[in-house]
Amino acid sequence: MASDKERYRTDEKYREAIKRNRRERYRQDKAKSLRTISTKDVHKHAQQRVLKVDHPLGGGGCVAWEVPCLSTKEMGQVLGYDHTTMSRWQREGLFPKPIYEKASGPGRMYSVAQAHRIVQVMQHHHKTHQYLYTKDTHTIEQLQKAFNEGTEEDKTKTS
Numbered sequence: 001m002a003s004d005k006e007r008y009r010t011d012e013k014y015r016e017a018i019k020r021n022r023r024e025r026y027r028q029d030k031a032k033s034l035r036t037i038s039t040k041d042v043h044k045h046a047q048q049r050v051l052k053v054d055h056p057l058g059g060g061g062c063v064a065w066e067v068p069c070l071s072t073k074e075m076g077q078v079l080g081y082d083h084t085t086m087s088r089w090q091r092e093g094l095f096p097k098p099i100y101e102k103a104s105g106p107g108r109m110y111s112v113a114q115a116h117r118i119v120q121v122m123q124h125h126h127k128t129h130q131y132l133y134t135k136d137t138h139t140i141e142q143l144q145k146a147f148n149e150g151t152e153e154d155k156t157k158t159s
Contacts, residue, residue: 027130042115045074069100069109078115079122094132094140096147114150121146 008015046068072090073083075098089095096118098108110118125132125139132139 041078042070042112042119043068045070045078046112046115068112070112070115071107071109072098075110075115075118078119089132092134094134094136094143096144099151111150113153114147117146117150118143 008018070078072086076083076086079086086095090097096114098110098114100109100111121139121142124142125136129136129139134140
């Protein structure tokens with residue numbers, strides 16, 4: 001009788017069954033962790049960083065100030081997803097891209113206000129879904145709306 005490794009290498013049906021089981025276990029584990037996300041996690045991951053933000057009064061200049069914010073990786077940790085998943089969702093238009101830039105070094109950041117609103121939408125989404133797909137148009141619209149409201153909240157705090 002062939003070893004499991006040999007069978008995995010040669011038997012395509014066996015290999016697909018193993019992969020399917022692994023994916024299902026991964027999704028179940030993710031579902032358990034996703035249902036426990038909270039807005040408290042946002043503050044745990046947020047760090048003070050200098051952000052370069054367009055001045056709300058116009059004039060085309062930028063003003064830099066320290067504000068708690070999260071990177072894409074930290075946002076993924078709060079939501080229970082890998083940062084590569086978050087980046088892919090951003091590229092595919094499923095998840096809003098962060099708009100604030102760090103003043104030093106590359107990278108874009110979510111403000112705490114944006115993160116709070118996004119977490120609230122994702123909490124509601126995770127009550128019925130484990131993952132975010134293109135067919136989840138209502139959630140995608142709600143994410144964009146929440147993101148924009150968080151951006152507006154940031155602007156009113158700085159004026």
